[in-house]
Amino acid sequence: MTRYFTEDHEWIEVDGDSATVGITHYAQSQLGDIVFAEVPAAGATLKKGGDAAVVESVKAASDVYAPVSGTVIEGNDALEGDPALVNSDPEGEGWFFKLTLSDSSELDSLMNAAAYQAFVDGL
Amino acid sequence: MNAINQSGWKPEMGNAGETAPATYTGNKALMLEEALIFEIGTAATTGVDLADAPKVAARLGNLERHRDIGLPGLSEPETVRHYTRLSRQNYAIDLGFFPLGSCTMKHNPRLNEKVARMAGFADVHPLQPVETVQGALAVINELAMWLIQLTGMHGVAMTPKAGAHGELCGILCIKAALAARGDPRSVILVPESAHGTNPASAAFAGFSVENIPATSEGRVDLAALTARLGPDVAGVMITNPNTCGLFERDMKAISDAVHAAGGYVYCDGANFNAIVGRVRPGDLGIDAMHINLHKTFSTPHGGGGPGSGPVVLSEALSPYGPLPYTARHADGHYTLIEEETAQECHPHSFGRMTAFHGQMGMFTRALSYIMSHGADGLRQVAEDAVLNANYILRSLEDVLEAPFADSGPCMHEALFSDNGLADGFSTLDIAKGLIDEGYHPMTVYFPLVVHGAMLVEPTETESKATLDQFIGALRSVAERAKEGDPSLKSAPHHAPRRRLDETQAARKPVLVWREPEQLVAAE
């Protein structure tokens, strides 16, 4: 399993031709207390860079973009009742959705953990 | 000694050093806690005496409401006390300085309240025959004439109910004008510093919205704007003076460029207070501009409304303005142009945007204010508003970063950022510190183009003494934020409530009151 990152602070963990997506620790720390997350429904088709989910804090709303194209397998229903999971465990329990990849070559343009860390340090 | 009365009390100073214990009631002398009407009222209590209903056979279509509605009642003394107690937990202009940027919290003259309550205006129905409301129509018409003259525009739509509704009105005029020439333009350009209502209004009417960047000076980037113009751009929405408190020097050039490219220019006039009587927006080439009567023309904000947002229109857009409107005839008689006569008098109107004639109760107040000031007084309003803002800007720029201070004077509001505060301290802490000092904080975190924005709008109705004390207080709070005074992080300490948990409110919204049993049952 490999984890990639985007400049918009999403992470994607790939396992074969399926993957799990969420927002990074850095992203949640910037947003503050998450009060609401809207995740895509199973079956939705996503395009790389397109709107995939919404995450809201008290005073801000952000779109979460699809790091790669694909079809949603499931959204994380746990976030509906407990959006704070995105704060407490953004890169684990606080995942947003799982999808099947339609073009794994899209992963090539993403960063690995070290590159993302360097990117964040530079912000 | 011949004592007349020896039972009188003896003054005692007590020990002032003692700390205050918690009180039994939770009250703190004049700071009184107040329960909800649902906790103190009952279904059997009422504060209104009514005649008994004559006995008749009901004709309610067998739809009688049998179930309890759940409305508690209070007697009149309880009602007056409930709301009086609540009122005392509010900050208000009547209490003190309220420098909320972009909101123009000026004094609300009481003469305005008096005239608005005259029965001839307050107690007339919107659908009365026009012969019976000639005085009301005269007020609308007189105010309309003032607004046209003060702005140098061609026409005015009086019905919009607030600033955002006025934006919608202007945008619909643009839509109608484009439709009339069969032009499918679909994009409205809005600067990043714009108020949220601008993009929202454009989208509400079906346009797509694109941002245009600002220059490092805090003004619209004319070159970037011009580069984006094209056959898909319906128009721009520019705030002038803008939300950074600066006059858009290039306004005329912007208008000319937009017109040359076939678009229209909407101006957000929320900040008209800075220029009223000194600049006529009509001289800058704009096509439509709303005027918040509840800002520039002093109608009270009422804790969130009502407002009123008449829109002045250029000759190009006037034909498309909404119904109804008033018309004055040579003999001094007024008529209402509604759907019926529109075919003849106003055939291109985009239609009605609200049920009746607009915010009559605000028109009387605004006209009273305008007549009180007159042409000379309104000019003085703009000058004093701008003078007060610059005084604040220059008095505080050494302690708070003022990102555009080098761009020249500001208009009616001074903008600061939170750069330079101690680690972990932000605009929020300064705002809450000001509450303890007895002020309403400035507008915070708006405009979005400045980090931790603090937008201070003093208005012209504040004295120099008030400004001097505020400057001292803000300086003191800013210094504490720069030093990292931990007590500032927990401010306010002296308000009716400490900081409120907005995260909990949003995560588990409780928007209506429920009886405790209902809550238990729902768990």
Add this chain to the structure above:
Amino acid sequence: MRYLPLTPSDRQAMLGAIGAKSIDDLFVDVPAQARLDGPIRGLPNHASEMAVERHFSTLARKNMTASQHPFFLGAGAYKHHVPASVDHIIQRGEFLTAYTPYQPEIAQGTLQMLFEFQTQVARLFGCDVANASMYDGSTACWEAIGMAGRITKRTKAVLSSGLHPHYVSVAKTMAQYTGDTLDTALPDLSANTDSVRLLDAIDGETSCVVVQYPDILGRIEDLSAIAAKAHEHGALLIAVVTEPVALGAIKAPGDMGADIVVGEGQSLGVGLQFGGPYVGLFACKEKFVRQMPGRLCGETVDAQGKRGFVLTLSTREQHIRREKATSNICTNSGLCALAFSVHLTLLGEKGLRGLAQLNHALAVQAADRLTQIAGVELVNESFFNEFTLKLPTEARPVVRALADREILGGVSLGRLYPGTDALSKGLVVAVTEVVTSEDVETFAVALQEILA
């Protein structure tokens, strides 16, 4: 000038502190050709309080007021007696001169009032939640149609012919630019509403059905069947209430299955004011709350655990979501919401029920009296405090003739539906607690004479 505290020497001192020579230095960013060199010519200069008051008194006298004449107008705005304490409370400076409660620690008065208002509106309408107000009933109605579109992702709205024609106009104005389609019709001058048409029109493309209750002619109809059919097809039922006092007598729309209930709150506390400011009411089922327009006040606690209130779910709103907001509304009708809430608190359950009963009984008596006039027929089978008469002749000139006799005798359908011959004989008559039996008699006698 009485509203300006700065003295000439203050101004000099402040210019000095700023480092400006004159006030003109502060306006340097205004291009020279746009600068006015003095007060705008042709406009009067400042005026004393007395002079201004005199001007308004003169204009006010030219209007015929509701309280001083037999008065029977309704059709979306109603004359009710407003207790004196309502106006006293809304004139307290702490309510009147406060802004939107952006700093909750020093705005608990407004916030608690809004929380109470939201609860009152939700209960009155039979809904789970309500917002902190809209501009008025007509704009609230369009916002509800827009909200139904977002929820159902459909664009066809079916509007009852009993919906106030101005509300229909507002919806048409917006729909011509948003791509929504509206299925509309004109009412018949009969006891029958167009519920059959509505039931027929609902299909898999319908986002919502919009029904006014009681409707523009005053008719009252059970909404359950329409709700059931709408829900069967995945559509929503929006009910519109222009006379909230009615809900002290008749079932709440929410209890008959309405998903969104909007209304005009002017009847309680606000007064006629020639059409504004009024207060839009907006309530719905809890599951739709994130699609609601406007401000919402919610309960929470402060840092010491004390109950308090804040504006919440703001991410729906324009200041955060901008072009993706659920509405562009910002300033709403806060003070009118306060007036509404105070009036309803004074009434309470008992008072509202009594008031509703009184309105209905007086309206029944008036309808009976007026239909004694030869040729005057009652259109309605059911009504609350407003009914429609069919006159033997066109109603509009009759209304004018009544006004000549200083009687404000209802709203003619000719005014509301100009050019529709089939409706021209209709006269909508509202009878509230302010109408006396002498008023009804005066009206009846004059009407008989005019029709003779």
